[in-house]
Amino acid sequence: MRTPLRPLARILQARHDGENPDVIERENLRVRHEAMREKSRGRAQFRLLMLCVAFVGAFGTIGARMGLLAATEPSEPRTSAPGAEIIAQRADITDRNGRILATNMTTHALYAHPKVMVDPKGVAAKLAGIFPDLDAGTLERRFTDGRSFVWIRKVLSPEQMQLVHEIGDPGLLFGPRELRLYPNGTLAAHVLGGTSFGAEGVHSAEVIGVAGVEKALDARLRDPAQGGTALALSIDLSLQATVEEVLGAGMSMLNAKGAAAILMDARTGEILALASLPTFDPNDRPSPLVDKDAEAGDSPLFNRAVQGVYELGSTFKIFAAAQAMELGLVGPDTMVDANAPMTWGKHKIKEFEGKNYGPLLSVSDVIAKSSNVGTAHIALMIGPLRQQAFLKALGFFEPTPVELIEAPGARPLIPKKWPEIVTITTSYGHGLSASPMHLAAAYAAIANGGVMIKPTLLKRDGPTSGVRVMTEETAAEAVKMLRRVVTEGTASLGEVPGYEVAGKTGTADKPKATGGYYDDKVINTFASMFPASNPQYVLIVTLDEPLDTTMSEDRRTAGWTSVPVAAEIIRRIAPLMGLRPKLEPAAPVELTAVKN
């Protein structure tokens, strides 16, 4: 009901009383304004309240959602496309042709909750029946001493799991496990290394690499982004198997303690086969030696090809010859002093079995006959500084960069000082110790025309570049010299018809732990490349303490031990690599004038 501003009755009354009627109007106006103000304030308050409710509601919803997200168990997204999820926690390893070297299998671990176990004694007895290595008494004690959790086995076979199921005790539980499997057994064991479980939980366990490629490339293998793609190694399974077979036969025939072989593609540095004997099964990796007095080399885990740092003997001579040719000091036919024995200060440098090839010998013959004295004279022409620089360029001063966890630890042993006598001894491979892998890389540089390439265990797609250490001409001359070692020198047993083997033998006495050298313990090395007309592959064969007893006298030189083994390896693997035997041009028929 709207009140008029000037109600007629009151106005008339006021006029009658002689009062000012405007007062009434003002009063009424004031009352009306007050009412209007009151109304709009109420409306504003209501709006503020609504706004508050809206804000509280909005923030409350967000907060509740956040709390819910934080509090709930994480779950796999249900709508993701198949294939996107991680298939295995560790990538497979394959050889260069995609044949599996290491893969994963799902298996189970066995654990127990003794608190919910119905019959601890019976369970312990039955478990001991299934697993002969478990002791029923110990198990029972662990089930009954009040603990609430016991690990029983890390890995079960399906049959064992079924037997455990049949015990039927609610206290026995299984946890899924991924097991690393090496289907080829001992093959390429030193390359692969092995794995073990890292952090273990009930629902899963970490699989971590403990040696070899598995450890060196652990991050790549465990990378979830690359879990689906297998790691392709440069190893060729067929070649590896053949090399191991022949090397093993050679090792037992020659009564050697150990053996190693490296087959490398000279152009790319890819290692096609790497064997070290004795070997082991990475599925059941033996524990490392604990005996302090034992040599590292006595363990089958020791990778002779990479960790075996030894003096490599006469195989080094070709480096002195190549460098001297590279520097222009000599040519292949230059005659050098080879008059044995050579006296240098208080040292006397002798030839094998006290022979004397002198007084003069061409550089090519120095290599073919493996003359220490001749090499010493060539090395003296080069001088210590240049010799060191060349050996450094060939990688003999640093560990090899090959992708094995053992490689960085195998540092070559280099003489601390480098007087001229060290220059002399190093030139024929004494005083400087390196691994067969170093030798393979350096020989690959000669084989591929003078480029130092990085040895690798990973498959490469194309040719690689490297640092040039000698000219192509020098490298070709060096290969020719190495070829002569086989055709008319110390490695005559290394000839494989059709494959033009070139190489250099090396026999080094083993150093005693107490200092000095053993008289009857040697390391025999044959460093070879083939085919000589266009060297593609480098093969290093090393035998540890071999002894050839097939003849009347015992023989310990590389020419009688590692050379025939290497020749047999080449004869077997070259056809596998698709190398066609090449018929070398026959010597020109000599015509002799004959009178009728």
Next chain:
Amino acid sequence: MRPVLYVLSFLALIALGFWAYRENYATQAALKEVETLQRQIVGLREGLAVQRAEWAYLNRPDRLRQLSAANFDRLGLMPMEPSQFGQAAEVAYPAVTLPEISFTIDIQGTSAPTEEGL
């Protein structure tokens, strides 16, 4: 006019509610199916991995060598040897046997046929 609008919007509401209800259940069913399929896929993948491992295990060079040695009298397999490479010319092609000429044929030629040619 207005009541008609009310009725129509109410009917639309019911229809939408029904549609949403059905979609909800269809989605849940689809999700459940996806889950089942994914479980199957995982199972098959595991099986595939086992098969691959088995294949690699059965084809390991040691075993193949033993098998070829054990079955030598039947298969006669030997390691590859350099002498097994040959020239294409060494391949013995089967002798070409021409069918006998049993009917008279006309011979066309630019030069007169010699007696030998016939």
